[in-house]
Amino acid sequence: MRKNGRSREPDRLREPTANGADEPASEAALDADELVVRYPSADDPVIDGETLAVPEGEVTALIGPNGSGKSTLLKGLANRLEPDEGRVLLDGRRVDSFGSKELARRIGRLSQRNTAPETISVEELIERGRYPHRGFFESRTADDDEAVDDAVEMAGVGHLRDREVGTLSGGQAQLVWIAMALAQDTDVLLLDEPTTFLDPRHQLEVMRVVETLRDESDATVVVVLHDISQAARYADNVVALKAGSIRAAGPPEAVVTDDLLADVFDIDAEVIQTEHGPVVVPLDPTDGDHPSRTEGTDCS
C-alpha cells in the first residue's frame, strides 16, 4: 500500500471491443505455475495444475460457483496451503522461500469468516495487523501509528475507532477487518469474499476501499467475489474458476459473457452493458434439456 500519489484513470469504462488490449501487459506480482493444491485431509487436489499470473498493481477478481476452488487458490497463492506440485512466485521469488513474518509483510490475506475477541477495541484489532512488522520484544512504533491511521482512514472507520468489536454490525466489522489487513501494509492483498453477507451500502464501502487501493497505490489486489456484476465493475481482470480449473481469465468485458456464465455457473444469464460496466441478470439455471443450453457446457 505504498502510496505514490500516482492516480490512474478513474474512469473504468472501456469499450467491450477494446478488451483491455490498449493497456500494456503489466508485470505479474504473483505468478502461479502448474499449481496443485490439496487439503491435508483430502486425497484429491482441489486445484490441479493451474497457471495464473496476477498483474501487479491491478485488481483481479476470482469468480466461480461454490466449491470451485476460489478460496483454495487464494490459500495456495498465500502459501497458507503448501502446494503438492508447481510453485508460486512473488516478484520472481518462490513464496515458500520467505520466512513467515517476511511473507506476511508482502502478502496480506483476509479470510472469509473472522471472529475477534468481543472485548477489544476497534483500534486494538487494527493494530494487530502490525504484528509481522514487529520484532519479538518491540512495542508500538511511530510507523505503526502511521500505518494504523492510514488504514483507518482508507477503510473509513474513524468513527468506530474506540468502539468494542463485539458491538459492531456485520458490515462495520468487515470494514474494520479490512482496515486490519490494510495496516499490515503489504504489496499484495488477497480478500476472500469480502462483500458476501453484507448489505448493499457496506458492499459498496468495501469495494470503494478496493477501488482506492487500485487508484491510489501500487497494491495488487486479488478478491474473491460472488457478485459477478461487482467483479465486472471493479476488477481489471476477472478469473473464472469451475471445479478447480481456470476456465477463463482476462479483462471483464472478455470474460463476463453469456457463454461463459452458462459454462462456469450453469446459468442462463443476460449480460447487459451499462454505463456502470456489464451487469449480469441471471435468468434460469441451465439443465440438460433446457433449450438455451449452450454447446460444450459442463453440466454435471
Next chain:
Amino acid sequence: MAELFDRLADRRAAANRWYADSTLAGVALGSLAVLVGATLLQVSFGAFPLTLGEAWGAVFDPEVLFSFQAWRAFLLGGDLPEWFTQQQHIVWNIRLPRILVGALVGANLAVSGAIFQIITRNELASPYILGVSDGAGLVVLVVLTAFSELLPFVPVLAALGGGVAFLLVYVIAWKNGTSPVRLVLAGVIVGTVFGSVQRALFFFIDDLSTVMSAQAWLSGSLLNTDWGEVRIALPFTVVALALAFVVTKELDVLALGEETADSLGMPVEKMRFAVAGIAVLSTAAAIAVAGLIGFVGLIVPHMVRNVVGGDSRRLLLGCLFLGPALLVGADVGARLALNPIQLPVGIITGLVGGPYFLYLMRKSENLGDV
C-alpha cells in the same frame, strides 16, 4: 476543520486509553486492598489471637522485614534467627507463608487460565482444560496407593504428571496440526480416562487418613503450607509469569483465530504449543504446592476481561492482581468459617464460582465466546 477533528479524535483516544488504564488501576488497587485485608484477618485470627493493630505491626515489623538472616531462612531454607519472639514466629513462619503461597497460586491459576482461554478461544476454559489436573491427580493417587515412600516428592511428581498428560493431549489432538476444538476434545478424553483410573484407585486405599489427605489434595488446600512451599513455587512462578508477559503480543494475535494469525505471519502451531507450555508450567507450579484448586483459573480471567477488556497485556496484569486477592480471600473463609475445622480452599472457590456463573448466565446472552 479537519485538523480540529483530528485533535478531537486524539483527545477521545487519549481519554479512552486513560479510562482503560484507570479501570486496570482500579482492579489492581481493589485487589491489593482485599489482599491486605485478608492478610490482616489471617494473621490475627487463630489459636494465638492478635488484635488487628498487633497483626499490622507484626506484618510490617521492620526488625524482620529488613533482616537478611530472616529472609535467607525463609527463601533458602536456613535456620531461623534466634531472636525471633513467639509472636514473630507465629506470624512470620506459620501464618504469612500460607498467605504468600495463596498469592502465588492465585496469580498462577489466574494467568494460566487467561492464557488457556485465549488458546482455546473459549471463555469457559480453565487451566485444567488440557489434562494437566487429571495427570497430576492420577500421579498423586498412584503415589498414595503404591509408592508411599515417594510421598515427600508428591509436589514435583504431580507437576510432572500434569505436564505428561498435557503432552498426551497434544499427541491425541494432533492430525496435520491441531485446532482449539480438537485440543479441548482431547483434554476431555484424557480427563475421562485418567479420572476413572484415579477414582478406581481410591478403592485400594485401606487407611482413612490417606483417603482424607488424597481428597484434600484433589480439592486443593493451603493447609500446612510453609516457606518450603514458597521455595518450590516461587522460581517457577517467576519464570512462567515473566514468559507470559513476554508473549502478550503473540496472545493478542492468537486470539484472532488461526487463519488470521497465519496470514499475519505467525507459525500458529509452534506458538500455540509454546504458549500452552508456559501456561502448563504456571499451572504445575500452583498444583505442586496447593493441589487442584478449582474455579480461580476460570472466573478470575473472566471477571478481569469484563472490566478491563480483552487486550492480553491488561488482561494478564489484572489477573496478576485479582487472582491472589480472590484466592487469599477465599482461604480466609476456608480457615475461619467453620473454625476449628479447616476446609480445603478449593471448596470455597467453588462455592464462590458457581453463583458468579449463575449471575453471568442470567445477565448475558452469548456466554462462551472470548
